[in-house]
Amino acid sequence: MAELTTVAVAGASGQLGKPLVSLFIKSGHYSIVRILVRQGTIDKPEFQEYRDRSGVEIVEVDYENPESVLASLKDIQLVVSCVAKPGQITNQLPLAKAAHTAGVKLFIPSDFGQNFPTYGDPNDRYVNTPVLYGKYAFFKLANEINLPQASFAVGNWMESLITPRGGFDFAARKVTIYGTGEPPVSWAVTNDIARYVDHILRTVPLKEALGKKFRMQGDRQSPNDIVRLWEQKYGEKLEVTYKPISEIHKLLDESEGNNFLASLWNEWANGRGAFPPDEVDNHYFPDWNPKKVVDYI
Numbered sequence: 001m002a003e004l005t006t007v008a009v010a011g012a013s014g015q016l017g018k019p020l021v022s023l024f025i026k027s028g029h030y031s032i033v034r035i036l037v038r039q040g041t042i043d044k045p046e047f048q049e050y051r052d053r054s055g056v057e058i059v060e061v062d063y064e065n066p067e068s069v070l071a072s073l074k075d076i077q078l079v080v081s082c083v084a085k086p087g088q089i090t091n092q093l094p095l096a097k098a099a100h101t102a103g104v105k106l107f108i109p110s111d112f113g114q115n116f117p118t119y120g121d122p123n124d125r126y127v128n129t130p131v132l133y134g135k136y137a138f139f140k141l142a143n144e145i146n147l148p149q150a151s152f153a154v155g156n157w158m159e160s161l162i163t164p165r166g167g168f169d170f171a172a173r174k175v176t177i178y179g180t181g182e183p184p185v186s187w188a189v190t191n192d193i194a195r196y197v198d199h200i201l202r203t204v205p206l207k208e209a210l211g212k213k214f215r216m217q218g219d220r221q222s223p224n225d226i227v228r229l230w231e232q233k234y235g236e237k238l239e240v241t242y243k244p245i246s247e248i249h250k251l252l253d254e255s256e257g258n259n260f261l262a263s264l265w266n267e268w269a270n271g272r273g274a275f276p277p278d279e280v281d282n283h284y285f286p287d288w289n290p291k292k293v294v295d296y297i
Contacts, residue, residue: 001206004078004105006032010095011082013046016112019194025053029202036061036072063091069098080108089134093141100145109138111151112193114267115275126249126266129257150209154193154216155186158296170230175240178248179269181224186274188218192290199285215275216282218290229294245269
């Protein structure tokens with residue numbers, strides 16, 4: 001998308017937004033890199049480092065005021081949303097509507113994760129869960145208003161999930177796995193995700209990108225594979241506890257479908273945690289060379 005030379009980023013201070021903004025600035029490709037910040041947050045320390053950067057603008061947005069949102073996109077061709085929940089509804093949807101009105105050429109939604117169904121499966125309450133409604137709501141709106149968009153399915157973030165929170169407590173030498181642990185899972189680290197997204201946005205023609213979901217994969221390892229890799233790397237044994245899928249369903253029921261980790265574990269356990277090999281789009285970035293799980297753990 002070399003033809004798109006002005007970009008606005010929402011969620012620029014987040015885990016993915018921050019490295020993405022840095023890459024946008026470093027590339028020199030964009031004449032405008034506009035950072036959209038929520039009303040009342042413009043003086044936060046995380047935004048101050050951008051104030052004196054050439055070509056960088058910081059714009060305060062009142063997402064409850066359509067005119068404010070629309071004004072924030074003046075002269076913008078590309079919008080990248082990295083907002084987290086609940087901003088996927090409260091911020092991203094007004095931003096998408098404004099992008100349509102402003103004539104933005106391409107909108108990238110905050111969909112940087114696993115390859116969940118675009119709208120969810122209405123027949124499976126453990127897939128079509130409220131915690132994912134923000135993602136589904138965007139695609140529904142984009143179709144309704146014919147918003148030009150492309151999205152990124154990047155797999156599972158190692159920094160967030162190969163952790164005690166994700167069931168891998170290596171410090172305690174304990175791992176908890178739901179299901180058999182054998183189905184493969186797609187993985188990547190945040191900086192590699194940012195590098196891939198930045199590369200795609202600067203190199204793939206807009207016509208080719210429109211409506212496409214780019215599927216990138218830094219590595220492909222099952223939970224059991226990760227246990228084996230760790231034990232081989234460190235020469236120690238891990239205590240692994242396996243729990244049935246019914247325990248995931250219990251977690252989702254107890255949270256009324258709002259347990260995001262349980263939603264991920266449900267995908268892993270049911271064999272939907274990895275992209276089919278023939279659908280992976282790593283070929284768009286031949287020199288990517290992403291970090292592998294064995295190097296992360």
